[in-house]
Amino acid sequence: MATLGSTGKTDARRFDGKxxxxxxxxxxxxxxxxxxxxELLDRYWKEVTKQIGNLESALGTVRHVFHEMVHxxxxxxxxxxxxxxxxxxxxxxxxxxxGAKLCQLEDPELLMEMTDWQRCLSxxxxxxxxxxxxxxxxxxxxxxxxxxxxxRINNVINETDVGLLCITEGHTxxxxxxxxxxxxxxxxxxDLRAAVxxxxxxxxxxxx
Numbered sequence: 776m777a778t779l780g781s782t783g784k785t786d787a788r789r790f791d792g793k794x795x796x797x798x799x800x801x802x803x804x805x806x807x808x809x810x811x812x813x814e815l816l817d818r819y820w821k822e823v824t825k826q827i828g829n830l831e832s833a834l835g836t837v838r839h840v841f842h843e844m845v846h847x848x849x850x851x852x853x854x855x856x857x858x859x860x861x862x863x864x865x866x867x868x869x870x871x872x873x874g875a876k877l878c879q880l881e882d883p884e885l886l887m888e889m890t891d892w893q894r895c896l897s898x899x900x901x902x903x904x905x906x907x908x909x910x911x912x913x914x915x916x917x918x919x920x921x922x923x924x925x926x927r928i929n930n931v932i933n934e935t936d937v938g939l940l941c942i943t944e945g946h947t948x949x950x951x952x953x954x955x956x957x958x959x960x961x962x963x964x965x966d967l968r969a970a971v972x973x974x975x976x977x978x979x980x981x982x983x
Contacts, residue, residue: 822961
């Protein structure tokens, strides 16, 4: 992924004529983790917003906002984010309030079918045959979803626009070569990952 360097002073003109996408990785966490680390989360999202502002100063204003799980471009889409991602929804509202548009990212039918297969796998299937079938279907749909996400973003952003994507870190979406991706990584991201790991694996952390 491209960067502008630690100082943000790299010549941004070398990215002229290329589609630009700011990528904000979402760190998976439960509501319990969010509530017990509210100050750290607030710092994390403030740093994310600041980094995006620096990128906008160098590369242009964000015009299109994409967020995983969102398939509704209306206010309903933002309301959906309130429940599934209360941290990033503040960022999305900040950007849409500044003129950016929330864009549909997901194919709803594809997303729902993939989610159902994921739920099947999570219950602990007894039959090897059923498990293999569920695993294969989940992987097939996951690959289709990744391709659909990349295609939607590529079709919306043009060479003069800047887009922003919020998606779970560790995603496997492959972007077309004409999209220049800028990874947003605030200083507090490592602290947040450590806090999540500590709450999810308290025994391992205490033994260390």
